[in-house]
Amino acid sequence: IARGGRSRAGEAVARESRRVSLRAGVAALAASLLGACMSLAPQAPTLVDASRAGGTVHLYRGDTLVVSLASSAAEGARWQPQVAQDAVLQQIGMADLLPPQVAPGTVGSPSDTVYRFRASAPGTTTLVFGYRRVDDRNAVAARTVRYDVAVSPHPGDYAEAFATSR
Numbered sequence: 001i002a003r004g005g006r007s008r009a010g011e012a013v014a015r016e017s018r019r020v021s022l023r024a025g026v027a028a029l030a031a032s033l034l035g036a037c038m039s040l041a042p043q044a045p046t047l048v049d050a051s052r053a054g055g056t057v058h059l060y061r062g063d064t065l066v067v068s069l070a071s072s073a074a075e076g077a078r079w080q081p082q083v084a085q086d087a088v089l090q091q092i093g094m095a096d097l098l099p100p101q102v103a104p105g106t107v108g109s110p111s112d113t114v115y116r117f118r119a120s121a122p123g124t125t126t127l128v129f130g131y132r133r134v135d136d137r138n139a140v141a142a143r144t145v146r147y148d149v150a151v152s153p154h155p156g157d158y159a160e161a162f163a164t165s166r
Contacts, residue, residue, distance in 0.1 A: 053145035088125040
């Protein structure tokens, strides 16, 4: 019999029990950290086009919003964004023109104008695009599309949610 009145077999069982408990605790901690990382991982970009105009787009802070609008070079017009001067959405780079698959030498074919935005801060904003002639910036837009954008903090980001609720 070892010190403290326990047998060596009893001490071995107690040691093994502590090891099993420690392993289970480490596994539970790893699983919870992995779950937290997965919920904060960047999401795939949210893509909207003219068919979603007039609706609300819901994003989490850090998400990317991609707006794709059909245009035609033959019309001499292009989509021009009117972004509110708030911190909710920030434009990423310049617009990209994505031509469709057409025969070489085709002139004036339709294309998509693609804009990218980052959801920078929780809040709401309105994103408006006007389709107007390139040579007359004061012209009234021939077409307009509008998106209401709501940006939320990430689930589990309690400190930010608390700060923005005050």
